[in-house]
Amino acid sequence: MKGMLIDNSTLSYRDGTPLSTELGCRPHKSTRFLRRGEARYQDRLPELYRDRSECCGCTACRAVCPLDAISMLPDEEGFEYPVVDAAVCIGCGKCVAICPFKKHVIE
């Protein structure tokens, strides 16, 4: 996935609303999914963050994913956040389990 070019027209919010590509930006508030319509496990897609304040961009989720389904892509300010390829994701939950923000909430 590293260095992979992403077609903006295939990115969407969790509710399926296409992302705005105005000015080349990808504004978002919650976890983004690539190819969400092709998800094999629609009901098990991970919610890595509901808002950018819940993600520091540490890349731990990408590193632990056994299917290499997570890419780090920049937002409109250039900060990278994880994007899940829904067509590859098997919903194992490892990315959510390793996220330091989620552990902080659990503790």
Ligand code: SF4
């Ligand atoms: S749920 Fe599993 S397969 Fe899906 S993105 Fe997370 S670690 Fe990867």
Ligand code: SF4
């Ligand atoms: S592990 Fe959590 S904080 Fe780190 S990039 Fe993934 S979602 Fe963001």
